[in-house]
Amino acid sequence: MAHIVIDENRCKSCYICLNTCPKGLIKKSQKTSKLGDYLVEFVDPKKECVGCALCAARCPDMAIVEVHK
Amino acid sequence: MQVFKIPESIKKGARFTFCPGCDHGIIVRILAELIDELELKEKTICATSIGCSVFLYDFLNIDCIESPHGRAMAEATGVKRARPDKFVFTYQGDGDFASIGLAESMHGALRGEKVTGICINNTTYGMTGGQMGPTTLLGQKTTTSPMGRFTGTYGYPIKVAEQIALCDGTAFSARVAVDSIAHINQAKKVLKKAFEIQLKGLGYTFVEFLATCPTNWKMTPEEAHDRVKNEMIPEYPLGIFKDITAEDK
Amino acid sequence: MDNKVLVKGNFAIAQAALNAGLECYFGYPITPQTEIGEYLSSEMYKRGLGYVCAESELAAINMVLGAASTGAKAMTSSSSCAVSLMQEALSYACSDEVPVVLVNVMRAGPGLGYIYPAQGDYNQAVKGGGNGDYKLIVLAPSTVQECIDYTYKAFYLAHKYRNPTMILADGLLGQMMEPAVFGEYPYPEIDNSSWALTGAKGRDGRAIFSVATAEDKQNQHIYDLFAKFKTIEENETEWEEINTEDADILLVAFGSMTRNIKAAMTELRKQGLKAGMLRPITLSPFPSKRIHELAQKVHNVVVVEMNMGQMVNDVKLAVNGQAKVDLVHRPVGQWLSVEEITAAVNNILEKNYASV
Numbered sequence: 001m002a003h004i005v006i007d008e009n010r011c012k013s014c015y016i017c018l019n020t021c022p023k024g025l026i027k028k029s030q031k032t033s034k035l036g037d038y039l040v041e042f043v044d045p046k047k048e049c050v051g052c053a054l055c056a057a058r059c060p061d062m063a064i065v066e067v068h069k
Numbered sequence: 070m071q072v073f074k075i076p077e078s079i080k081k082g083a084r085f086t087f088c089p090g091c092d093h094g095i096i097v098r099i100l101a102e103l104i105d106e107l108e109l110k111e112k113t114i115c116a117t118s119i120g121c122s123v124f125l126y127d128f129l130n131i132d133c134i135e136s137p138h139g140r141a142m143a144e145a146t147g148v149k150r151a152r153p154d155k156f157v158f159t160y161q162g163d164g165d166f167a168s169i170g171l172a173e174s175m176h177g178a179l180r181g182e183k184v185t186g187i188c189i190n191n192t193t194y195g196m197t198g199g200q201m202g203p204t205t206l207l208g209q210k211t212t213t214s215p216m217g218r219f220t221g222t223y224g225y226p227i228k229v230a231e232q233i234a235l236c237d238g239t240a241f242s243a244r245v246a247v248d249s250i251a252h253i254n255q256a257k258k259v260l261k262k263a264f265e266i267q268l269k270g271l272g273y274t275f276v277e278f279l280a281t282c283p284t285n286w287k288m289t290p291e292e293a294h295d296r297v298k299n300e301m302i303p304e305y306p307l308g309i310f311k312d313i314t315a316e317d318k
Numbered sequence: 319m320d321n322k323v324l325v326k327g328n329f330a331i332a333q334a335a336l337n338a339g340l341e342c343y344f345g346y347p348i349t350p351q352t353e354i355g356e357y358l359s360s361e362m363y364k365r366g367l368g369y370v371c372a373e374s375e376l377a378a379i380n381m382v383l384g385a386a387s388t389g390a391k392a393m394t395s396s397s398s399c400a401v402s403l404m405q406e407a408l409s410y411a412c413s414d415e416v417p418v419v420l421v422n423v424m425r426a427g428p429g430l431g432y433i434y435p436a437q438g439d440y441n442q443a444v445k446g447g448g449n450g451d452y453k454l455i456v457l458a459p460s461t462v463q464e465c466i467d468y469t470y471k472a473f474y475l476a477h478k479y480r481n482p483t484m485i486l487a488d489g490l491l492g493q494m495m496e497p498a499v500f501g502e503y504p505y506p507e508i509d510n511s512s513w514a515l516t517g518a519k520g521r522d523g524r525a526i527f528s529v530a531t532a533e534d535k536q537n538q539h540i541y542d543l544f545a546k547f548k549t550i551e552e553n554e555t556e557w558e559e560i561n562t563e564d565a566d567i568l569l570v571a572f573g574s575m576t577r578n579i580k581a582a583m584t585e586l587r588k589q590g591l592k593a594g595m596l597r598p599i600t601l602s603p604f605p606s607k608r609i610h611e612l613a614q615k616v617h618n619v620v621v622v623e624m625n626m627g628q629m630v631n632d633v634k635l636a637v638n639g640q641a642k643v644d645l646v647h648r649p650v651g652q653w654l655s656v657e658e659i660t661a662a663v664n665n666i667l668e669k670n671y672a673s674v
Contacts, residue, residue, distance in 0.1 A: 010084050010085075014283075015290070016090060016294075057095075058250060059095075060090055060091055060093070061085050061087075062079070065074070066071060066074055067073035068070065078523075080522075080523070112519070113517055113518070114388065126525035127525075132515040132516065132524050133515075134414075135410075135526065135527035135528060136380065137406050140377070140383075140407070143377040143381045143383075144387070146344075147342065147368075148387065148388055148515070150369075150385060151342045151388045151392060152516070155388075176373035
């Protein structure tokens, strides 16, 4: 099943992925990083993710560590 | 099916120390993906430089030598002349490549050293906090051009990829950006081309990456990408300025 | 190889480097050492080895740094004002522990100076002209034969200790012809497989770097470097001494000035003065211990050098008040003659005794 895995240790809350996912499946999380910035989370209740990996391609910190199709 | 994973040639558990949203991360990842795809890890020696690019060896699981500021091309020359069978590239910022290291960069190109130069152009000195660099655009405000860069005092920005293309020893010179998916894909293809030309031993290959510096531009990462699109690309057009393999056809 | 040949100092250094297994030479012309680069340009090409007419001395020394980081025997040569341009890379090479070999055929300074021979770069070579705490190994030949011998040794020491090594010659030696024997490179090859950059085949990537973002790491690195310098000092300090057993007067000089103090010593002995001589061969590490020992036995130490008095400070530190130390010198140009040295020594002695 298509999904992504986010490494919260690598995420620096730049939010490029929020604008990138064509389905808007990546959202600001309520969880914060060590620096106090809101992290991001993958929310896909309707199973809309197709594993296009655009988010991973644009993530400057390789925080989206896995994409499955 | 897994369609994306961390490249093998990224060090296990490595976390980039670049600022949030900095394009360096994308470029290093592309680089790592190509090292994997072309199976170069075991024959690569990289000359890193001074500035934000200095910690490359913390991220890539390849052999690296740190060069004094501006001297990456000289180190790369030394490595390649000593070990011509190795794959050698430099990874430098615009200040390192085109200001303090311009003589080394140009002469490396003129000698046709069979190495690849990678220059990350973010129009500023990032590591030291956003001073005016050789590629700072006219009108751009930096900490050392607080009124904006105007030609009377500051002169003109250098168009690196075009200049390198003018050198007769250059086999390939191109400028790419990583502000969008399309540009990222294109950038990877272009860098791959450059690497392949080095592997064929045809001459000096060079790729300039337009990159963001959200911290020193005082912008969000996406605003910074908009600046690349709206301000940088019109001044620094993307494209391949020289490709001797294309002329062969 | 074993035949005696008449050869110029610069050619001797170049040919010795080839015999030592030189794999790469990078250089930029400057008088009085240009023959080294000229000779090697054709010899390296014939052998299919790396040679680049570098765009500057900055580039040349950094090319050596790059080549030597792969474990290759690499060298550059230059002279005084241009060696100044190389100091940054030498500091890096020392911190990076890369076996750079550099030949400095000294000319006059400061600034552009001129092509007269001089010994004004002693401090730059020995104290380190670059930033931070570091030491080079510095070898000072005094004859063309020694240019050969110590070029061999420079490659050996640089690779054995992974420390940049300088051959500190001067214009006199570079331009002089003398009979000499090349022989074979007498040292064993050093295994560099544990650190050299060769591509990460069957192992993780290696990095050669000097930046340390953690204070404790940087501190430890410098302590480690200086522990290495201590080992070098214990194992490799080299000097030549003659007639020191009964000497009252100890003449000290380095490099080609040694030739004249040897003659001056003989002359002083003829005059009935018990003169001996010592010349440091390794200027770094400096034979301080031996000089201190001799200082207990002699009354006067006379340092003769072609500068305003540079090595004399190291001699004074070594003597540490155990004998009177005087300086006989001229900044640049015509080497102090035997007559000038003997006259100066007599003068010094008269003054000393007068004041007793």
